[in-house]
Structures are given as C-alpha cells and as structure tokens.
Amino acid sequence: MESNNTIWIIIRRMRIPFLVIIVTFSVSILGLTLIPGMDDQGHPYRMSFFDAFYFVSYMASTIGFGEAPYTFTYPQRLWVSFCIYLTVIGWFYGIGSIVALVQDKRLAREIDIARFRKKIHELSEPFTIILGYNNITHQIIDWLNREGIRVVVVDRDAEKIDALDLESFIPEVPALAADVTHPNTLKMAGIHKKNCQAVVALFEDDMKNTKIALLCKLLNKRVKLVIKSTTKTQSEHLKNLGVRYIEDPFLFISNRIYLALVAPNLWLLEMWIFGHILKVRHREELPHGKYIICGYGRMGHALERALKKAGMPYNYIDLKSAEYKEEKGSAVFGDAEDYKILLEAGVKEAVAIIAATKDDLINLTILATAKKLNKEIYTIGRENTLDDLSIFRSARIDRVYILERILAEFTYLFIARPLAYRFVRLLHTRDEAWGRALVESMHETLGENPLHFEITVDEEHAYALARELKKGREITLGSLRRSRADRSKTLPLMFLLCKWDEQRRELLPGDDLLIEPGVQLLIAATEESKTDFEYIVNNYYELDYVLDGKG
Amino acid sequence: MNTQKVISGFFFILAMTINFGFVYGDPANIQYHSAYELFAAIVINLIATILKLGDKTQLGSVLLATSLVADIQLIASASVWALAVYVLGGMNLESTVAVISLAGGALLANIVSVTLFIGDTLKSKR
Structure with missing residues (x-):
C-alpha cells in the first residue's frame, strides 16, 4: 500500500468537498421536485427527479442552459435563486480544493517519491547509491557516468536535489530529498536490489557516516561501502562493522x-x-x-x-x-x-x-x-x-x-576500477627498487604517457578469447602480446595485475601465465595498443592470427 | 463515546434502512415504491461512501467496496427508472422489477457493510 500514498492524500483531502457537493445537490434537487410548477398549457405539474437532477447539474456548474422543461413559476424561481448560491459555492469550494491539492507540498513530495521509486525499480544496470550531493560527489557522479555506472543520489537538502536536476546528467541520476540516516530512505534508494553495488557516504560528520555504515550493513550485507572517517577510533569501529573500504583523506x-x-x-x-x-x-x-x-x-x-x-x-x-x-x-x-x-x-x-x-x-x-x-x-x-x-x-x-x-x-x-585500486594498495607493500624497475620498463615499452584499463575475460568483454578458452584451449598471457599487423612483433602492452578472486591475485604476471575464464586483468597500454588488444580478444580472425598466424 | 464512530455508524445504518424501505413491498407494482425514498437512499449511500474513504486498513477497504457496490446498484436502479419513463415511454412490469431488484442488490451490499461494521465494533474491546 505504501506506493499509492498519493491517491490516499487526494482522497482524504477531497472528503469534505465531496460531502459538501453531495449535500447541496441533494437539497436543491429535493426542493425542486417538491415545489409545484406549471407546464406550457397552464396545467400544474411537478418536476421529476430526472428533470431536477438535470437542471441542478448545469446550474451548479454555472453552465446555465435556462429553465427546463417549462418556464419556472415564481415559487420555483425563489427556490432556484437560493439553490444557485448554495450549489455554486459548494461547487467552487470543491474546485478550489482540487487546485489547492495540486499545489500541496506533501502531495508533490509523495509524487516525487513515487517517481523516484519507479526509476529505481526500472534500473537494471549496476548502480551506486551516493548519499549527500556536493562538490565531491558531483565529481564522482561525472566519472562514474563516464564508465557507464548508474548513480542514485539522496540528500537531505531539497535545494541540492534541485541543483542536481539542473545538471541534467546523462544517463539520468535519480535523486531524492530525504533523511539519509533513515532506513526507509535507504530502502527506497534500492539498497535491497541485486544490482546495487555500493553505498558512498562522505559526510563531514563521522558519527553520521558510522550510523549510515551500520544501517547499510544491516540492510544489505553484500553491498560495498565507501565510508569517510577522519579519526583512528572511528576507522577501527567501522572495520569491526565489516566495512571494506574506509576513506580517511x-x-x-x-x-x-x-x-x-x-x-x-x-x-x-x-x-x-x-x-x-x-x-x-x-x-x-x-x-x-x-x-x-x-x-x-x-x-x-x-x-x-x-x-x-x-x-x-x-x-x-x-x-x-x-x-x-x-x-x-x-x-x-x-x-x-x-x-x-x-x-x-x-x-x-x-x-x-x-x-x-x-x-x-x-x-x-x-x-x-x-x-x-x-x-x-x-x-x-x-x-x-x-x-x-x-x-x-x-x-x-x-x-x-x-x-x-x-x-x-x-x-x-x-x-x-577495482583492479587499479587493488594495484595502488599493493604498491604500498613494494619497495623503491621494484618501483624503479617497473617505471623504467614501462618507459621503454609504452613511453611517458601510457594509459591503463581493466578487462574481464568473459563473453561480454572478450568474446573470442572467452570462447576459445571454453573449448579448452591453453592460451598464455604472452601469446596475446603480439601485434595484429605482424605477429612476430610484440604489442606495446604490460599486464600489471591479474586477479582470479579476492584471495588469489598476481602482481605483474609473467608471460607464461595461463589465462583462465573469468580472470580480471589490469593492463597498461598506449591508446593504439589498447584498441588493438580489444580487437584481438573480441574478434576470432584477429585472435587466430595472433595465436597461430592463420587468417 | 466516539463522535466519529457515531456519525459514520449513523450513515451506514441509515443507508441500509432507507434502502430497505424502498425495496419493501410488491416488486411488480411501482406504486408501492417511492421515488423520494430511492433519492434519499442514493444520497445517504453516497455520503456513507465518502465517510468510508481514506481508511487504509483491510476492513476499511472491504467497507468501501461494499459501499461502492451499493452506489452503483442504486444509481443503476434510478437510471433504469428514468430510462423507462422518458425513453421507453412508461413503466412496464419488466422495468419495474428491474428497478426494485437492482435496489435489492444494493440492500444486500448494505447489509454486508453494516455487519462488518458492527463486527469490527464488537471486536474492539474499548
């Protein structure tokens, strides 16, 4: 029943206007049927209920077709002049209530909520819930949208939500003004949904962040949490809650x-x-x-x-x-x-x-x-x-x-970019000599301005490669590092990180590593070699050529 | 004593009794049935419907449904009457029976509504 609050508000607000209209109409109709009139031949007659209902309906709505079925007598007119004021006032009161209802803030809010719910319901892509809209989260939304990750925003401040609406992000960012520390709000934002990946809370107030983290953990254990914390005790507290990612600037x-x-x-x-x-x-x-x-x-x-x-x-x-x-x-x-x-x-x-x-x-x-x-x-x-x-x-x-x-x-x-993030974390466990060697070899193969990208070996991202692996073929990382123009040359490309699951991952995997389906790779490349690599793993002809020189 | 309950109870029961008053009598003879009574039944039923609006409970929904049934039946009954008199040129046996039986159906809906209302009242121990 929660979703049609809108209808309930309308119904509740329209009760009295409806009652007023019914009572004024029925009094007028009843009076008209009781008062004797006179037909065009001068015979006395009484209006039937149908005549009276017809007349009152157009009188009350100020349409006014004139006196029907016969010209009224004076007693009738006396009654009608009373009814005009009675019913027209009742009618206008009803119309006025509807107009007031349209402008009603609570109703507008209910409509907003209903729309927001519908948008969340229709989200089928993976999405992230961001709590609080400000400079930081604006930037995050921009970046995530570019990666094709959908974002849902909740902020307590309605003005900020309006500002977000004016930004007109593409794809659209569903936004709602509501109290972010309330479980219902989080539920509305879709924390229960399977495709809800993460919740981001970067408020100034550490206590607020912790409260949100706790709520999110209770509502959905699976969801990733990005929680800001600026003190050690707070961070420890969050760690005990099982928050995987704590941001301390x-x-x-x-x-x-x-x-x-x-x-x-x-x-x-x-x-x-x-x-x-x-x-x-x-x-x-x-x-x-x-x-x-x-x-x-x-x-x-x-x-x-x-x-x-x-x-x-x-x-x-x-x-x-x-x-x-x-x-x-x-x-x-x-x-x-x-x-x-x-x-x-x-x-x-x-x-x-x-x-x-x-x-x-x-x-x-x-x-x-x-x-x-x-x-x-x-x-x-x-x-x-x-x-x-x-x-x-x-x-x-x-x-x-x-x-x-x-x-x-x-x-x-x-x-x-979970792999790039993991790579940064792993960097901190290495020493300077390792870093210098890596930077030098990157300079040698890729120049001074390489880019990095992540790829998952599955049918969606690496069609041909995933198909070949499924057939049981053994393919090593090194065999993919060949130019598709001339396979005797190597493609300027470096595999930085190879991840099977949370426990098993390898920094700088060697060329002889066998690729398994579902594995994730972080790759450093140039603009050109990135395109080439994507061709190779997705296109059968390119892959066949690179692997065995056919085609 | 709950004023709200008195008012709504009054209209629910009045809707039923007036409806009964109209239906009571030889169903084949329109002279035993007053148009004023039908008019009153419609108005009271409409008021009862409005009073039932806005109750979100399970019982409130069923009460509203019974009231809506009664409204539709009574308005249909009045419409058949108007149709017979003004379009078909006078009441015959068929239209008379139709008017009365439609109102009879509304009476049944009203009885259900009042039964539910009283049942709910008895259930609450205050």
Whole structure:
C-alpha cells in the first residue's frame, strides 16, 4: 500500500468537498421536485427527479442552459435563486480544493517519491547509491557516468536535489530529498536490489557516516561501502562493522607524502593510476631536509606521522584557523608576530613548509609569507574545497592537496576500477627498487604517457578469447602480446595485475601465465595498443592470427 | 463515546434502512415504491461512501467496496427508472422489477457493510 500514498492524500483531502457537493445537490434537487410548477398549457405539474437532477447539474456548474422543461413559476424561481448560491459555492469550494491539492507540498513530495521509486525499480544496470550531493560527489557522479555506472543520489537538502536536476546528467541520476540516516530512505534508494553495488557516504560528520555504515550493513550485507572517517577510533569501529573500504583523506595524504619522500617511483605509479603522466616533473620532487607543518589538527598529525616514518626532521606551528581569525580579526596570515613565529620555527633553514589549516586563505598567506622569508622553500598547501581552484593555481604553490578531490578520486577508483585500486594498495607493500624497475620498463615499452584499463575475460568483454578458452584451449598471457599487423612483433602492452578472486591475485604476471575464464586483468597500454588488444580478444580472425598466424 | 464512530455508524445504518424501505413491498407494482425514498437512499449511500474513504486498513477497504457496490446498484436502479419513463415511454412490469431488484442488490451490499461494521465494533474491546 505504501506506493499509492498519493491517491490516499487526494482522497482524504477531497472528503469534505465531496460531502459538501453531495449535500447541496441533494437539497436543491429535493426542493425542486417538491415545489409545484406549471407546464406550457397552464396545467400544474411537478418536476421529476430526472428533470431536477438535470437542471441542478448545469446550474451548479454555472453552465446555465435556462429553465427546463417549462418556464419556472415564481415559487420555483425563489427556490432556484437560493439553490444557485448554495450549489455554486459548494461547487467552487470543491474546485478550489482540487487546485489547492495540486499545489500541496506533501502531495508533490509523495509524487516525487513515487517517481523516484519507479526509476529505481526500472534500473537494471549496476548502480551506486551516493548519499549527500556536493562538490565531491558531483565529481564522482561525472566519472562514474563516464564508465557507464548508474548513480542514485539522496540528500537531505531539497535545494541540492534541485541543483542536481539542473545538471541534467546523462544517463539520468535519480535523486531524492530525504533523511539519509533513515532506513526507509535507504530502502527506497534500492539498497535491497541485486544490482546495487555500493553505498558512498562522505559526510563531514563521522558519527553520521558510522550510523549510515551500520544501517547499510544491516540492510544489505553484500553491498560495498565507501565510508569517510577522519579519526583512528572511528576507522577501527567501522572495520569491526565489516566495512571494506574506509576513506580517511588525511591518511591518504600522509601515505602519499611518505611515499613521495621514500619511494618516488612508487609514488609516481600511484599518481599515474590517478591520471598523472608517468614522469616526475622537477617541481614535484619533494626535497629532503627540515619540514615545517603549520596547523596541528587532524591533517597536521597525519603529516607528522608520515615525516616521522620517512625520517625527516620537522617542526610544527600549532595554528588553529578558527582561533586565529577570532584573535586577529582577519584571515590573512603575515603580521610582525606571524613573521616571528615563522622565523622561530626555522623557516630560513627549512626546505619545505606545509600549510595544513582548515582555512584556505590562511593557508595561502602562510605560504606567501614563508616564500618572502625564504625564496628557496618548497611550498605544500592544503586546499579544502573544490570551489575555487584558480587562486591556488595562480599562487604558484609547488604542491596542492585538495581534500575533496582526493576523496573523489579514491571513491571513483574503488567503485569503477577495482583492479587499479587493488594495484595502488599493493604498491604500498613494494619497495623503491621494484618501483624503479617497473617505471623504467614501462618507459621503454609504452613511453611517458601510457594509459591503463581493466578487462574481464568473459563473453561480454572478450568474446573470442572467452570462447576459445571454453573449448579448452591453453592460451598464455604472452601469446596475446603480439601485434595484429605482424605477429612476430610484440604489442606495446604490460599486464600489471591479474586477479582470479579476492584471495588469489598476481602482481605483474609473467608471460607464461595461463589465462583462465573469468580472470580480471589490469593492463597498461598506449591508446593504439589498447584498441588493438580489444580487437584481438573480441574478434576470432584477429585472435587466430595472433595465436597461430592463420587468417 | 466516539463522535466519529457515531456519525459514520449513523450513515451506514441509515443507508441500509432507507434502502430497505424502498425495496419493501410488491416488486411488480411501482406504486408501492417511492421515488423520494430511492433519492434519499442514493444520497445517504453516497455520503456513507465518502465517510468510508481514506481508511487504509483491510476492513476499511472491504467497507468501501461494499459501499461502492451499493452506489452503483442504486444509481443503476434510478437510471433504469428514468430510462423507462422518458425513453421507453412508461413503466412496464419488466422495468419495474428491474428497478426494485437492482435496489435489492444494493440492500444486500448494505447489509454486508453494516455487519462488518458492527463486527469490527464488537471486536474492539474499548
């Protein structure tokens, strides 16, 4: 019964108008049949119920065909003039109620909900539920749509949902304004559906995220959860709940800085997965030496851990943006006192300074002031929102960490490119020598700007290959790495990761590895060799030629 | 005492009794049956229907259904009457019996409705 709430609201609201119309009509009809009239020959007569019903029907609706069946007598007219006001008022009241109903907010909401339900019901592709619509999730939706993954959005704020509607995403993104921490909302968004793959909750409030994680786990055990958490205890709590993927932006940044300091090639590989070119620009090399951290909140602590682990000396300035603004009445860092603080922290000898407060303007001015005191210093800034990229870009900061962008990137990777995500995770278990060897061999075969893609060996994605494997033929990875123009040449292609299931996977699988049906591959390639590879695995003629030189 | 229940009970039972009053008498002779009574039965039945609207329970749905049946039967009965008088040129035995038996069917629906209503009232122990 839940789905036709709309009808119930209409019925409930229309009860009194209906009653009014029935009563006024019946009083008028009854009166007309009782009052004696006169026909055209002067004989007395009484209106029948049918005559009266007919007359009242057109009188009340103000159509007014005139007096029927005969001209009325004065007693009749007296009664009719009373009835006109009675029924017309009743009629207008009824019409007015319908008009009011159309504008009714609750009804509009019920209609929205019904439409949303219908859209969810009709979704047959895999989809992701995103809770909360903002800059981060907007970016994620863009990326996921490009991959052909459908998205459903729920946000408490109706204005945000309106804004989303105006974006007109393709394919369409069903959206609903509702309380995201309510189980019913999650059910409506289709968490029960078989094709619901993941739920994303990246709210500022950690408690809210945990609550959502708990609800989702209870409603659907199978669904992947992407939950933001910025503290260790919260993360542990989530892990106990069985949440597979916890996003802590500060931890991400801390890991990246550590990697960039200790193993620049691994760092480069990670950045490459996220779309960077496979080459470290000079400006991106983190210097080794003394670091200054400005801002000692959650991010400051994360940075401290990274620097400590990497064995870098550091100094921190405990600067809280909110307190600073209150004390000085401005969000511009850099008066005489601030100079002194920076000098005391050793800005002259430091090789790098990290501005990690919650306020973008303070971060910018810290870095500008530091540059004034030490021209050579390497500047690292934290940018909190995606709103205004241009200021940071024009401020010539050496490296900018945008929290929102990092969250969006990781979420996208986790949902849409699970193998690439796994590859990034595995990178952290390797050492710099391994990374350097891989980067060098990639440079050799693929150049400095390779791309990566994932493929599952099944009939949908690799038709010919999957068919051949089904027949029982043994095909090795290496045998696919041949040019379809000339099979004696190798195709510029590298297999980075081969995954059978959660437990069994191989980083950099060798050429002699036998392909099994259903296996997933992460491949680095050039634009051209990617197309070639897709031809080879999907087209029988190409595959036959590449494998045995026929055709 | 529940005013809502008094009002709806009043109309449900009145719908049945007036309906009975119209049907009662020789079904072959239209003079035993008053058009005013049929009119009253229709109006009261319509009001009873409106009162039953908006109750989402299982019982409410069945009550609404019985009322709708009664409405349709009574309106059909009145329509047959009007048709016979104005189109077919006067009441004959066939149309008279049709008018009365249609109203009789409505009476049956009303009896079911009232029985359900009373049954529900007895079941609730307050």
